[in-house]
Structures are given as structure tokens and as C-alpha cells.
Amino acid sequence: MIKRYSFTGSSTADALLKAKAELGDDFAIEVTKQIRAKTLNQDPLFEVVVCVEEEEQNPLSELNKIEQVNDIKRQIEAYTNLGKNRQTSQSTPKATPKEQWQDEDVSMSISRVANEIKNLASANDSEPSPLNIQPDYSAKMRDMEKKLDKLNDKLSLIADAVWEDKKEARGEIVIPPEFATIYKKAASSGMKSEHLKAIMEATIANMPSSMKNNPSAIERYFYFLLEKMLPSKKIMLSQKKQKIIMLIGPTGVGKTTTLSKLAYKYAYDGEIQYKTGVITLDSYRIGAVEQLAQYAQVMKMRMVEAINIEEFKSAIKAFSGYDVILVDTLGSSQYDTEKLTLLNEFISSVDADIEVNLVLSANTKIEDLLEIYDNFSFTNISSLIITKLDETRIFGNIFSLVYETGVPVSYFCLGQNVPDDIMEANSNFLVKCVLEGFDGSSK
Structure with missing residues (x-):
């Protein structure tokens, strides 16, 4: 082989x-x-x-069966822990005798199934070596499959019992057991509870009845539904019409680093290399200006500092022959009305279309994200750029921001490396981040 x-x-x-x-x-x-x-x-x-x-190996299906056993064991352990957490929670009211009997019954059932799986696994370990397969091997495998099917049925009953027992913790949302897996993923994502409720209700109400008993089909449908709720935007460039792109946002979200990545992307990293210039309005942070100037020098790109509105107008004219102008702005707290007013004056001072991108950090809680968006919304935000995806594992806040504002995402920044750690946004990627997390594999 x-x-x-x-x-x-x-x-x-x-x-x-x-x-x-x-x-x-x-x-x-x-x-x-x-x-x-x-x-x-x-x-x-x-x-x-x-x-x-290499010598050809005999693909032995019993390895898959062993993995099935281990998987069931892991699921049972998860449900066992769920039961333990429920019993030890200080906020849980003391169980009535009937409720206590139900809990003990479930725990005993889990224990029995776990013991059966242990015996089954032990029996499997004692099977003949794959190199000395006995003539009745197929019959033993069929017997093992039947036992696994029975254990799966028992596990499903236990899971349904535990899921039904915990329904009060889910508030007003009525979630069938088949939706448990996808509900848990969404609930742990950090999205707003009202968004979770609306999405789950829409999923349950609109999903074809033929799919509702199939957890895998339910998960695929849920992913598809979330993708349709999350708009993304591709920033279109042209050598025939100049594009002015301004990055705005609070201090510390990575505007200058993001602008450096975009400058390289537009000028060098593509089938068409666009003539790109940089304007910085951030005269408050000397280090940021020096960093941007250094990147511009390495990329053989012209950069102009504009301290006031007149200099900004002159800089726009100086780049009249360029395809793309990238504008870096001063970082501003959403509560700093003086800087926000100055930013508005810069934007409205030039007789040209400026595409405003609000840069936000993925590790910001949803309440702050919405407040930042509201206070910067006077700039007529065209799209969002989400940075620092590598600094968090919870992305439901980004989902809720996009879902609530309806503003598309244009770029994701996956780390600090210039120019590599940036990608064009797409809804599929964001949904995977929300429900599965980001592990850096997309870098």
C-alpha cells in the first residue's frame, strides 16, 4: 500500500x-x-x-465500536455531572420526596448503564487479537452492535429524563430533547437571552417535521438559519473609482494594526494591486503614528499626517491619483463627546464619499458593544471590523451585535501579525465561532 x-x-x-x-x-x-x-x-x-x-493494514471495524463505547461513556459522565451539579447547587430549592426519588432513579439508571458499558468494554478487550480473528468474529460483532443499540436506547431515555427535569432552568423556552445539543451550544455562546429565545422558537416552528427527530439534521438547519441572520460585506475596490476607507472606534481595539494589514492586502496581496495611500488623524498617540509610518515605509507607501481639518482636505487632494485611501483616526471613548464631535467634523468636511468601518474588539461584552455602536452611529457606519478573535472563546456577543444592528461585518482580525492575521468576513465562519469557538486554525 x-x-x-x-x-x-x-x-x-x-x-x-x-x-x-x-x-x-x-x-x-x-x-x-x-x-x-x-x-x-x-x-x-x-x-x-x-x-x-507500507504493508496494508486490515481496517478493523471493532475500533469504531470501541470508540462508540467510549463516546457513550463520555456522554453518560456529562449527564452524571449535570445531575451532581443540580444536587449541589445552592440556588436549587430543596427537593420534595417525589422529586428526590426521581433524581435517585435517574442516577441509579445512569450507574447501571455505565456498569453495563464497563462490562461490555472489558469483554471487548478480551476479544482475540485482530491478527488472529476467529471464524465467529462477525457473529460477535453483530452481538456487540445489538448491545450498543440497547445501551443507546437506555441513554436516550436517561437524557430525556434529565432534560425534562431541568426545563425550569430554561425559563419560558420550550425545547424538545432532540434540540438539547444545539441549544446548549447556543446558550453557552454568550448571545443575549432574548436573541437565543427568538432563534430557538423560530427554529422549532419553521423546521420541517421530517427533520425534528434527527439531532444531526437539527444542527445543520440551525447553522443554516444563523448564517442567514448574519450579514457580511465584501469591500469592493476599483481602479476606475477611488475608495476612501476610514477606521473609527474606541481606544485599544487595534485600528492602526488593522489599517496596516489592509494597506498590505490592497497594495500587494491580490490579483490586482491597488495604489494605496495612508492618512493618519491620530496625532495624540506618538507611538501609533511612528508604528504606522514604519509599516508605510516598509511597504513603500505614502503616508500623510493631518492634524486639523484643512490638512485633512489637503491630504485627500494629494492622493487624488490613488485607488485607495486608508484613514486612521484617533481612538475615542464612546463617552468622549469632544473627540466624537471632532471626528464628525473631519468626516463632514470633505466633499467625498467616505466608507466608515467601526472597529470593535471581540472580547468586549455585548452591553458595551451596543453602547459603542450607538455613540458612533452618527458617522453612518458602513460595516464592522472585529479584532482580537484570538483573545476570547465566546462570540455570542458579536452575533447579538450584528443581529441587533443589522450592520454587516467586513473583516475579522485573527491576531497581531501584520499583514497575515486578517480575513474577509463570512457568515459561515462567524457561526462556527459562535457555536464551536475559534482555535486559530483559520489563520
Whole structure:
């Protein structure tokens, strides 16, 4: 059997050394290619694919069965912990004798199923080695499948009992047990409770009845529904019509770093390289201006500082022959009316369309996000840029912001690296962040 392995390195030779260290000399080179060009702060990346002839392994389905057993064990442990948490919660009223009997009954059932699984797993461990499969192996596997089916049925009954017992904690939302998995994901995402209620009710009411008994189908439908609720926007550029893009937002959200990433993206990272200029209005933070100037110098890009409105007008005229003008603004608290007023004067002073992007940090709680949006909304915000996705694991706040304001997201910033850690927004990615979290794999 031919098996392929992939190795990467800063050069083809480097990747081959890694292949030799792991596989020895018994391999053949199949493909060599460059998968990332050299950038401002990163070396190039090359990939080498090699193939090795190995003895064919017999794919043994019993390994899948063992994983099924382990998966059921994990689920039971989760429900057991749920029951323990319920019993130890100080806020839970003392159970009546009937309620206490129900809890003990569920716990006993879980214990019995867990014990059966333990016995089944132990029996499986004592099965003959895959290298010495007995003639009655298929019959044993069928017997094991039947036992697993019975255990799954028992687990479903226990899960339904626990889910029904906890319904008061879900408030006014009536959630069938089949929706439990997706409800828990959404409830732990940090989105506003009223949004969660509205979405779950819409899902239950509108989902075809043929799908409602299938948790996998329910999850797919829920993902699809959330994607439709989250608008995203692609900023369109043209060499025929100039685009002025201004980044606004509170202090510390990463406007200057984001602008540097966009400058590189528009000027170098695409099929069309747009002539790009930078204007900074942030004369308050000397370090930020120096940082932006350094990036502009490395990218061989013109940058102009504008301290007042007249200088801003002159800078716009100086870039009249450019395809894109990126404008970095001073960071401002949503409560600083003086700076907000000055920002409005800058925007309204020029006779040109300015596309305003509000930059917000993903690790900001939803109440603050909505307040920031409201206080900056006088600028006629075109889209949102969400930064610092790598600094949080909860994204329901971003969902609720977009859902409530209806303003699309144009970019996500995934980290601090310039120019790499930025991506065009799409609804599918945000929904996955909301329900599954962000692990950095999309960088």
C-alpha cells in the first residue's frame, strides 16, 4: 500500500531533511511546491509530498465500536455531572420526596448503564487479537452492535429524563430533547437571552417535521438559519473609482494594526494591486503614528499626517491619483463627546464619499458593544471590523451585535501579525465561532 506524507519547511531542502529524519531513506518524492510566498515578516513556506510503500493494514471495524463505547461513556459522565451539579447547587430549592426519588432513579439508571458499558468494554478487550480473528468474529460483532443499540436506547431515555427535569432552568423556552445539543451550544455562546429565545422558537416552528427527530439534521438547519441572520460585506475596490476607507472606534481595539494589514492586502496581496495611500488623524498617540509610518515605509507607501481639518482636505487632494485611501483616526471613548464631535467634523468636511468601518474588539461584552455602536452611529457606519478573535472563546456577543444592528461585518482580525492575521468576513465562519469557538486554525 502506498502512503503519502507531507512535510513543510523554509526551503525544499529543509522539508526533505524533515522527511528523512522521520521516514529514513525509503521514500520517493512525489510533489514539491511553494505554498506561501515570502512576506514582510515571514519566511517562504515550501511543501514536499513523499510516498512510502507500507504493508496494508486490515481496517478493523471493532475500533469504531470501541470508540462508540467510549463516546457513550463520555456522554453518560456529562449527564452524571449535570445531575451532581443540580444536587449541589445552592440556588436549587430543596427537593420534595417525589422529586428526590426521581433524581435517585435517574442516577441509579445512569450507574447501571455505565456498569453495563464497563462490562461490555472489558469483554471487548478480551476479544482475540485482530491478527488472529476467529471464524465467529462477525457473529460477535453483530452481538456487540445489538448491545450498543440497547445501551443507546437506555441513554436516550436517561437524557430525556434529565432534560425534562431541568426545563425550569430554561425559563419560558420550550425545547424538545432532540434540540438539547444545539441549544446548549447556543446558550453557552454568550448571545443575549432574548436573541437565543427568538432563534430557538423560530427554529422549532419553521423546521420541517421530517427533520425534528434527527439531532444531526437539527444542527445543520440551525447553522443554516444563523448564517442567514448574519450579514457580511465584501469591500469592493476599483481602479476606475477611488475608495476612501476610514477606521473609527474606541481606544485599544487595534485600528492602526488593522489599517496596516489592509494597506498590505490592497497594495500587494491580490490579483490586482491597488495604489494605496495612508492618512493618519491620530496625532495624540506618538507611538501609533511612528508604528504606522514604519509599516508605510516598509511597504513603500505614502503616508500623510493631518492634524486639523484643512490638512485633512489637503491630504485627500494629494492622493487624488490613488485607488485607495486608508484613514486612521484617533481612538475615542464612546463617552468622549469632544473627540466624537471632532471626528464628525473631519468626516463632514470633505466633499467625498467616505466608507466608515467601526472597529470593535471581540472580547468586549455585548452591553458595551451596543453602547459603542450607538455613540458612533452618527458617522453612518458602513460595516464592522472585529479584532482580537484570538483573545476570547465566546462570540455570542458579536452575533447579538450584528443581529441587533443589522450592520454587516467586513473583516475579522485573527491576531497581531501584520499583514497575515486578517480575513474577509463570512457568515459561515462567524457561526462556527459562535457555536464551536475559534482555535486559530483559520489563520
